[in-house]
Amino acid sequence: xxxxxxxxxxxxxxxxxxxxxxxxxxxxxxxxxxxxxxxxxxxxxxxxxxxxxxxxxxxxxxxxxxxxxxxxxxxxxxxxxxxxxxxxxxxxxxxxxxxxxxxxxxxxxxxxxxxxxxx
Amino acid sequence: xxxxxxxxxxxxxxxxxxxxxxxxxxxxxxxxxxxxxxxxxxxxxxxxxxxxxxxxxxxxxxxxxxxxxxxxxxxxxxxxxxxxxxxxxxxxxxxxxxxxxxxxxxxxxxxxxxxxxxx
DNA sequence: GTCATATTTCAATGATTAATGAAATATGAA
DNA sequence: TTCATATTTCATTAATCATTGAAATATGAC
Numbered sequence: 001x002x003x004x005x006x007x008x009x010x011x012x013x014x015x016x017x018x019x020x021x022x023x024x025x026x027x028x029x030x031x032x033x034x035x036x037x038x039x040x041x042x043x044x045x046x047x048x049x050x051x052x053x054x055x056x057x058x059x060x061x062x063x064x065x066x067x068x069x070x071x072x073x074x075x076x077x078x079x080x081x082x083x084x085x086x087x088x089x090x091x092x093x094x095x096x097x098x099x100x101x102x103x104x105x106x107x108x109x110x111x112x113x114x115x116x117x118x119x
Numbered sequence: 120x121x122x123x124x125x126x127x128x129x130x131x132x133x134x135x136x137x138x139x140x141x142x143x144x145x146x147x148x149x150x151x152x153x154x155x156x157x158x159x160x161x162x163x164x165x166x167x168x169x170x171x172x173x174x175x176x177x178x179x180x181x182x183x184x185x186x187x188x189x190x191x192x193x194x195x196x197x198x199x200x201x202x203x204x205x206x207x208x209x210x211x212x213x214x215x216x217x218x219x220x221x222x223x224x225x226x227x228x229x230x231x232x233x234x235x236x237x238x
Numbered sequence: 239g240t241c242a243t244a245t246t247t248c249a250a251t252g253a254t255t256a257a258t259g260a261a262a263t264a265t266g267a268a
Numbered sequence: 269t270t271c272a273t274a275t276t277t278c279a280t281t282a283a284t285c286a287t288t289g290a291a292a293t294a295t296g297a298c
Contacts, residue, residue: 015255015256017256045257045258045259047257047258047259047260048256048257048258051255051256051257052256055255066264066265068265068266069264069265069266070265
């Protein structure tokens with residue numbers, strides 16, 4: 001993932017409506033949700049939601065597949081992982097200083113990586 | 120961290136120049152860099168850089184401190200960790216499915232958390 | 239004090255983005 | 269075929285953002 005790829009994905013998530021939509025898709029899991037269901041869950045008008053979903057899809061964070069007259073959108077978990085990996089490597093000095101890494105390591109008796117000094 | 124806080128931070132990082140600036144600050148470590156040094160490292164014009172640095176600071180991702188006639192900017196690693204934690208919890212279903220979590224866990228003999236099915 | 243350096247502010251411009259509602263497209267049901 | 273549902277497209281408007289260069293501010297050096 002290049003810096004520009006990451007910036008495009010971050011821009012897509014950097015809007016409260018789109019972040020809410022993406023969060024909704026994540027909660028829905030890989031099966032995804034129909035556009036209308038996303039609209040009713042988030043309260044976003046259909047045409048505006050279509051615009052935001054297209055932004056997310058264009059950024060590679062959501063995948064669309066038609067199902068009859070419905071359009072099913074799902075979060076692209078792999079893409080999100082790549083983005084988080086990029087941020088961890090390039091924007092946290094490559095150190096395991098991420099809070100998110102803590103729970104998985106705590107159960108293994110490892111020290112909390114959040115204490116690592118990033119200098 | 121609220122969804123709106125996260126969206127503000129993501130917007131700040133969702134611009135290639137600002138992401139490059141932030142990456143530069145991260146590489147510099149907690150000691151930070153003078154604005155002029157950031158300008159020469161990134162090739163961004165001083166007045167435009169000032170604008171972008173203000174955006175990063177306003178989003179809580181960078182901290183500024185005056186040092187004589189210089190202004191030192193440093194990445195706020197704690198804020199970045201909070202953002203990554205938010206994304207991990209809310210945008211990866213709370214599962215340890217993050218690629219970034221893998222290295223720390225591999226050394227403990229844990230299975231690769233990236234294989235976890237987020238459904 | 240005067241000068242050079244470092245940074246920010248400001249105004250102006252152009253570009254991009256968000257939001258709204260109406261119209262178009264497509265699918266399934268009756 | 270006709271109708272209702274689901275979604276997208278389009279045109280329009282408003283709003284926000286990025287960029288530039290000049291001017292202002294502040295600090296340290298001489």
